[in-house]
Amino acid sequence: MIDQYTESVLVFLGINIVLALSLALPVSAGLLSLGQGGFMAIGAYTAAILTTWYGVPFPAAVGVSAVTAGLCGVAVGFPALRIRGVYLLILTMGFGEIVRIFFLNFEPTGAASGFGGIPQATTLGGVGVTVLVLLAFFAQLRDSRIGRAIEAVREDELAAEVMGIDLTRVKLAAFGIGAAIAGVGGALYAHHASFIDSAQFGFHRSGEIFIIVLFGGMGSFRGAVIGAVAVTLLPEILRVIQEWRMTFFGTLLVAMMIWRPWGLIGKPRPRLVPRVG
Amino acid sequence: MLALERVTKEFGGFTAVADVDLRVEPGTIHAVIGPNGAGKTTLFNLISGVLPPTAGRLVFDGDDITGWRPDRITARGVARTFQTLRLFRSMTSIENVMIGTHCRSTGGFVAATARLPWRVGRGDRETIRRADELLDLVGLGGKRDTAADELTLVEQRRLEVARALATGPRLLLLDEPAAGMTPTEIKDANRLIQRIRQRGITVLLTEHHMSVVMEVSDRITVLNYGRKIAEGAPETVRRDPEVLAAYLGADT
Numbered sequence: 071m072i073d074q075y076t077e078s079v080l081v082f083l084g085i086n087i088v089l090a091l092s093l094a095l096p097v098s099a100g101l102l103s104l105g106q107g108g109f110m111a112i113g114a115y116t117a118a119i120l121t122t123w124y125g126v127p128f129p130a131a132v133g134v135s136a137v138t139a140g141l142c143g144v145a146v147g148f149p150a151l152r153i154r155g156v157y158l159l160i161l162t163m164g165f166g167e168i169v170r171i172f173f174l175n176f177e178p179t180g181a182a183s184g185f186g187g188i189p190q191a192t193t194l195g196g197v198g199v200t201v202l203v204l205l206a207f208f209a210q211l212r213d214s215r216i217g218r219a220i221e222a223v224r225e226d227e228l229a230a231e232v233m234g235i236d237l238t239r240v241k242l243a244a245f246g247i248g249a250a251i252a253g254v255g256g257a258l259y260a261h262h263a264s265f266i267d268s269a270q271f272g273f274h275r276s277g278e279i280f281i282i283v284l285f286g287g288m289g290s291f292r293g294a295v296i297g298a299v300a301v302t303l304l305p306e307i308l309r310v311i312q313e314w315r316m317t318f319f320g321t322l323l324v325a326m327m328i329w330r331p332w333g334l335i336g337k338p339r340p341r342l343v344p345r346v347g
Numbered sequence: 348m349l350a351l352e353r354v355t356k357e358f359g360g361f362t363a364v365a366d367v368d369l370r371v372e373p374g375t376i377h378a379v380i381g382p383n384g385a386g387k388t389t390l391f392n393l394i395s396g397v398l399p400p401t402a403g404r405l406v407f408d409g410d411d412i413t414g415w416r417p418d419r420i421t422a423r424g425v426a427r428t429f430q431t432l433r434l435f436r437s438m439t440s441i442e443n444v445m446i447g448t449h450c451r452s453t454g455g456f457v458a459a460t461a462r463l464p465w466r467v468g469r470g471d472r473e474t475i476r477r478a479d480e481l482l483d484l485v486g487l488g489g490k491r492d493t494a495a496d497e498l499t500l501v502e503q504r505r506l507e508v509a510r511a512l513a514t515g516p517r518l519l520l521l522d523e524p525a526a527g528m529t530p531t532e533i534k535d536a537n538r539l540i541q542r543i544r545q546r547g548i549t550v551l552l553t554e555h556h557m558s559v560v561m562e563v564s565d566r567i568t569v570l571n572y573g574r575k576i577a578e579g580a581p582e583t584v585r586r587d588p589e590v591l592a593a594y595l596g597a598d599t
Contacts (some may be wrong), residue, residue, distance in 0.1 A: 210460050214458065215458070217459060
C-alpha cells in the first residue's frame with residue numbers, strides 16, 4: 071500500500087493532468103485561456119452542491135458539472151471567436167475573476183467562508199480512470215477528421231476557413247469541451263479537498279494551469295501531461311531546499327522560456343498517415 | 348458559372364476593385380491579368396468570401412453568394428490557392444490535402460472517439476485514398492510524408508493546388524500559379540492546369556505576365572487600377588490598344 075502523503079500527491083497529479091488537458095484542447099486550436107480556474111470553480115461548486123445537498127451519486131455529479139462548465143465554456147467562447155492572442159488572455163482572465171467574485175459573494179454556497187462538508191468521494195482509482203479516459207480521447211482525436219481540423223485552425227485560421235472548415239464550430243467545440251474537462255477537474259478537486267472557497271480558483275490557479283501547458287509544450291497533449299507531472303512533482307522533490315523552492319522553480323521557468331520555448335517535449339514533429347490499399 | 352455584377356471593394360478611401368463585371372463560363376480557363384496592384388488578389392478574396400464586397404453582387408451557379416463565409420463558399424464548390432502560400436506548414440503534404448477534404452467528409456468528436464485506435468476509420472480510409480490520388484495528380488506522390496515547409500517553392504504551389512482540389516470544387520481559383528517559376532516550370536504548371544480542366548473543373552487564374560497565360564487561357568480579363576479595361580480571347584486582348592498602352596506599354 072502507499073502512504074497517505076504519496077496518495078494525496080498522486081491525486082493532485084491526476085487532477086493537474088485533467089486541468090492541463092482542459093487547456094491543451096483550446097490551445098491546440100490556437101485559443102489561449104487564463105480562465106480555466108473559472109470553469110474549474112463552476113465544476114467544483116456544481117458537483118459539491120449535488121452531492122452534499124441532494125445526495126446525488128458522485129459520478130453523476132461529475133457528469134453534470136462537466137456539462138454545466140461546458141455550456142459556460144461555449145458562452146464564453148462566442149466573444150472569443152473574434153479576438154485572439156493577448157486580448158483573448160485578458161478576456162478569459164476577466165471571466166475567471168467574475169466567477170471567483172461570484173462565488174465570493176454567493177451566500178447559499180457559503181460566500182467568503184467557503185463550502186465545507188463535501189464528501190471525500192474522489193479516490194486515486196477514480197482520478198486514474200478519468201485520466202486514462204481523457205488520454206484515450208485525445209489520442210483518438212489526433213488522427214481524426216476533427217482533430218486535423220483543429221490543428222489546421224491553429225496553423226492558419228484563414229487557410230482553414232478557405233478549406234471549408236467552419237471556424238465557429240471548431241473553436242466553440244474546442245473551448246467548450248476544454249471547459250467541460252476543467253469542470254471535471256474541479257469536481258474531482260472539491261471531493262478530494264472536502265472544503266472549497268472562491269480563492270482556490272482564482273487567477274493563481276488559472277495561471278498554474280497555463281504554466282503547466284507552457285512548461286510541457288504547447289504543441290501536444292503529451293506535453294500537457296509531462297508538464298503536469300513536472301509542475302506537480304518538482305515542488306515536492308524540491309522540498310529539501312525549503313523556502314527557496316518556489317524561487318528555484320520560477321528561475322527554471324524563465325530558463326525554459328529562453329532555451330526551450332516549445333516546452334519540455336519540444337516542437338511536435340509531423341505524424342505519418344498510414345497508406346491504404 | 349460565376350458572375351460578378353458591378354462588384355466594388357473599397358479600403359478606406361482606396362478603391363481596390365471598381366465596378367467590375369465578370370462572367371466565367373463553365374469548362375473554360377479564364378485568366379485575370381494586370382500589373383501589380385491592379386486588384387487581382389482582392390478580386391479573388393471577394394470571390395472566395397475572405398473579404399465582403401463594398402457593393403455589387405456575386406452569383407455562383409444560380410446562388411447569390413455575396414457575403415457568405417469562406418467555408419460555405421468552399422462547400423458550395425469554389426476552391427482557391429494563395430499567391431503568398433498559406434499551407435499548414437508543420438503538417439505533411441498528405442495531411443494538408445486531407446484537410447482539404449473536410450467539407451466533403453463527415454465525422455466529429457463522436458466519430459473520432461468511437462473507432463478502434465489501431466485501425467484506420469472507414470471515412471479516413473476514403474480520405475487518405477483521395478488525398479494520395481491528388482498528390483499523384485500534381486506530381487507530389489513521392490513527397491507524401493514530407494512536412495510542407497520542407498518542400499521547394501514550386502512543390503508548395505503544387506501542394507496548394509492539390510489541397511484546393513481536395514475540397515471538390517467546380518470552380519478553382521489559382522492566384523498567380525506561376526509566380527517565381529522558371530519557363531520549364533511554367534510549362535509544367537500550364538499542363539497541370541489543363542489536366543484540371545479535363546476533369547471538368549472550371550479554372551479562373553490571375554497572372555501579371557501576359558505571355559504566361561496566352562497559351563492556356565480561353566478568355567482573358569485585364570484589370571488596371573481596379574477597373575476592367577479589356578476582355579476577350581487572348582489574341583484580341585493582346586492587340587487591344589488600351590491594354591497595350593496601360594499595361595504592356597508600362598511593362599516593356
